[in-house]
Amino acid sequence: MDIIRRILLLLIAYVLIVSLNIVSFGYLYYKHDSIAFSDRIPMSNRNINNLPFQEAVYFSGITYFTIGYGDITAVDGIGKFLTILQGFSGIIVNSTFTGMFVYYLVKRSKNILITNRIFIRYKKSTKRFYLSVRVGNKGRALVNVNRVLEIFLYENDVRNRRFHLSQEYYYFEKLLYWDIDLHAEENKELLNYLKLALFNDENILIRVSIIGTDIEAGELMFVSKYYTNHSIQFIKEYVGLYKWKGHQRTEINWKDFQKIYKLDHDLIEDFRNI
Missing domain, CATH: 1.10.287.70 (Helix Hairpins)
Incomplete structure (x- = not known):
């Protein structure tokens, strides 16, 4: 349209x-x-x-x-x-x-979506916490996708980048869940920044960027979203947007893209002890 x-x-x-x-x-x-x-x-x-x-x-x-x-x-x-x-x-x-x-x-429409909040997601199956965002693609598939997470701190009125994480994803059709394991040793620095933001009210800025190439037009796509420490929310799951019928997926309900299930308070307290 x-x-x-x-x-x-x-x-x-x-x-x-x-x-x-x-x-x-x-x-x-x-x-x-x-x-x-x-x-x-x-x-x-x-x-x-x-x-x-x-x-x-x-x-x-x-x-x-x-x-x-x-x-x-x-x-x-x-x-x-x-x-x-x-x-x-x-x-x-x-x-x-x-x-x-x-x-x-x-020209491709601006139809790449990123959740309005960034989440700390607890997966019961692994009993681990993940920094998570949901990304939606309402247009043609993307290839050679690069996901970038950056954290900025303000020091003497200067915004400095203190953390950078980049991961490649070769084919992105409709939905992408980027879950970063906060229990992993290589993500300890990220975990510490999140704890500072949540429990010490540290003024951090998080930027999530998605870069990819339209599979048909060859057009380079870029979308990013900024989150403050007040944009971090604990969840246990995202609201489902579709179901599978055999090998066919039902139509995606984009109206529920931002909806989540909140995490119980007791499990939020467990996050402090990671």
Whole structure:
């Protein structure tokens, strides 16, 4: 629907600009008395009566679209100049809008979603806590996806990046759950920053970025979202968005994309002791 809306808006703009061009040049032809019916031009006298304005607009229209029936023609230098000028203006407008139409037909909509909050997710199956976000893709699949997590601290009014984590994911179809194991030794630094934010009210800024390539158009996609220490929430699970019927997935319910199941308070206290 985003593509249709963009194309309709572009089409409306094109019609308005072309109409303005035709009416404007029609007025100039009419004002300067520079065109006439071809079969009414005297061989020895070019001083003829001006055509009606609607005929001037008609001539302007066929000139813009380079049709040139020959029933009306320019009778002096000004008319010939205006005819050539309008022809060039038509080429410029048409080529510009043709390029824009192609661009918007191919251009991918901004349809990559990231949850509005960043979560600390407890998985009962592993009895571990994970830093987690859910990413949704409402468009074509992405390949060569790079997921980036960064943590910034403010020091002397300067925002400095203190943590960086990047992971590759080769194929992203519709939904991606990025769960970072906070019990893993390599993520101890990340765990410490999260504890500072949650229990010491440290003013940290977290940025999650998704970078990938559209599988059909080859267009590079980038989306990112920022989270403060107040955007961190404990959950036990995300609300499901679809079900499997054999090998077929039901239609994804994007309305529930942000919905989660909160974690019990007792388990939140266990997070302190990791």
